Structure formats: structure tokens, C-alpha cells
Amino acid sequence: MSQAAISVSSLSKSFGGIRAIDDVSLSVAPGERRVLIGPNGAGKTTLFHCITGTLQATTGTVSMFGTDVTRLGEARRTELGMGRTFQISNVFTDLTVIDNVILALLGKDRRKWVAYRPVDAYPELREQAAESLEMVGLPHRANDSVARLSYGERRQLELALAMKTGPRVLFLDEPCAGLSPSERQHFARMIAALPRHLTLLMIEHDMDVALALADRVTVLHRGKVIIEGDPDTVQSDSEVREVYFGHA
Numbered sequence: 001m002s003q004a005a006i007s008v009s010s011l012s013k014s015f016g017g018i019r020a021i022d023d024v025s026l027s028v029a030p031g032e033r034r035v036l037i038g039p040n041g042a043g044k045t046t047l048f049h050c051i052t053g054t055l056q057a058t059t060g061t062v063s064m065f066g067t068d069v070t071r072l073g074e075a076r077r078t079e080l081g082m083g084r085t086f087q088i089s090n091v092f093t094d095l096t097v098i099d100n101v102i103l104a105l106l107g108k109d110r111r112k113w114v115a116y117r118p119v120d121a122y123p124e125l126r127e128q129a130a131e132s133l134e135m136v137g138l139p140h141r142a143n144d145s146v147a148r149l150s151y152g153e154r155r156q157l158e159l160a161l162a163m164k165t166g167p168r169v170l171f172l173d174e175p176c177a178g179l180s181p182s183e184r185q186h187f188a189r190m191i192a193a194l195p196r197h198l199t200l201l202m203i204e205h206d207m208d209v210a211l212a213l214a215d216r217v218t219v220l221h222r223g224k225v226i227i228e229g230d231p232d233t234v235q236s237d238s239e240v241r242e243v244y245f246g247h248a
């Protein structure tokens with residue numbers, strides 16, 4: 001059997017008396033697209049944070065491609081290949097879209113410590129930046145300032161910035177939240193077009209988006225996994241219908 005991209009074993013996380021995550025185990029295969037769904041407060045974001053190292057789990061283990069990362073901090077887990085969308089506040093709104101991506105690429109490049117050179121001194125980075133803008137559907141916005149982007153376009157830029165760290169596993173927490181229905185569709189198509197070798201874990205409330213993108217779906221309810229399976233199986237499960245719609 002090949003090694004899991006992400007393996008979570010008997011993980012729990014308590015906040016004071018609240019057990020936000022209660023003995024969760026899951027395994028995500030390399031290249032798999034896993035969508036996590038569940039009602040508000042189910043523990044989805046907390047689970048993500050425990051996997052990426054933003055929070056330390058109370059008990060249980062997390063490993064990535066066979067490496068136990070349970071005791072590692074967030075920065076180290078990022079170095080090992082866990083990627084996630086950046087807060088848009090990390091973006092320089094006065095600069096152009098492409099210069100923001102170049103700066104982000106420079107951020108992981110040792111040369112930035114060596115000399116303050118204009119970004120044009122790095123033609124290969126400009127090329128890489130253009131490729132990531134292509135990937136998220138923003139090539140036509142490359143030379144516009146970020147301040148001129150729509151909300152949806154900023155989200156696309158966030159995704160380009162997340163991809164620049166070259167993640168092996170990408171975590172997206174409600175990437176379509178706050179987008180209009182047409183932006184939502186556009187964004188979902190963009191996620192669908194990400195490289196297939198990338199392992200994707202995504203939290204998504206929109207069932208249409210979730211079911212269209214997922215290879216497998218995990219349903220969390222009150223900190224526990226109540227069902228996991230392919231989208232059709234999950235959608236027709238009576239417990240899921242109960243949790244979501246109040247009837248089977």
C-alpha cells in the first residue's frame with residue numbers, strides 16, 4: 001500500500017471543557033481531493049489547524065507522507081510541504097499583481113538576503129510568476145495594481161500565492177466563502193484545474209461545489225467523523241441528510 005499524504009490518528013483537541021475534535025482518524029491518499037463538510041461549529045477549521053500546526057492537538061498524531069509532524073510547529077510543516085491560502089493582508093495593494101507574486105517567490109529565495117535588487121533583475125522569477133497567474137486564471141491582470149482587483153480576483157491571487165511555496169498538500173478553508181454565485185463557479189473550476197498530483201484538503205459549505213470537486217468526502221459532526229466515502233454515497237446517507245436537512 002502506498003503511503004498516505006496525510007494521516008491523522010485518534011486526534012482530539014479540547015478548548016477548556018469543549019472537545020472540538022473528538023478522536024478523529026483519517027487518511028488522505030497522495031493526489032486525492034478530500035472535502036470536509038459539516039455544520040457550523042463541527043470542528044472543521046480546528047481539525048485543519050491541528051493538521052497544519054496552527055494549533056497543537058491535545059492528543060493523537062498527524063503525519064505527512066510517512067513523517068510524523070505532530071510535534072513540529074507550523075513553519076516547519078509549511079517547509080515540509082503543507083500549503084494554505086494566505087491572508088490577503090499579506091498583499092501589497094499598490095504593487096501590480098505580478099510583482100506581488102514575484103516578491104512572494106523571492107521570499108523563499110535566499111538571494112533576497114544578499115542584495116536589494118529590482119525585481120526585474122530576476123527574469124526567471126517573472127516567468128514563474130506568470131505561470132502561477134496563468135494557473136489561477138489571472139494572466140490578464142498581471143500588470144494591474146492589486147487595489148483594482150475585485151474580491152473574487154483577490155481570492156484567485158491568494159491561491160497563486162499559496163501555490164508559490166510549492167505545496168505537496170494544499171489546505172483550503174471555505175475558498176468560495178463570500179463569492180457571488182458566478183465567481184463561485186469560476187473559482188471551483190480553477191480549483192478543479194489545479195495540478196492532479198497536488199493533494200487537496202478543502203472545507204466547503206456549498207454542497208454543489210463540494211460534491212463536484214471531491215474524490216472523497218468526510219463529514220464531521222460535533223467533532224467526530226460521522227461518515228466518509230465517495231460523494232454519491234455521502235449525499236445519499238441518511239445521517240448526513242438528518243444533520244444537514246433535519247430529515248432523512
Ligand SMILES: Nc1ncnc2c1ncn2[C@@H]1O[C@H](COP(=O)(O)OP(=O)(O)OP(=O)(O)O)[C@@H](O)[C@H]1O
Binds near residue numbers: 018020039040046
Ligand atoms: N480558539 C478557540 N477557543 C475556544 N473554542 C474554540 C476555539 N476555536 C474553536 N472553538 C470551538 O470549537 C468548536 C469547533 O469550531 P470550528 O471553528 O473548528 O468549527 P467549524 O466546523 O470550522 O465551523 P464553521 O463552519 O462555522 O467554520 C466550536 O464549538 C468553537 O466554538
Ligand SMILES: [Mg+2]
Binds near residue numbers: 044045046
Ligand atoms: Mg470553520
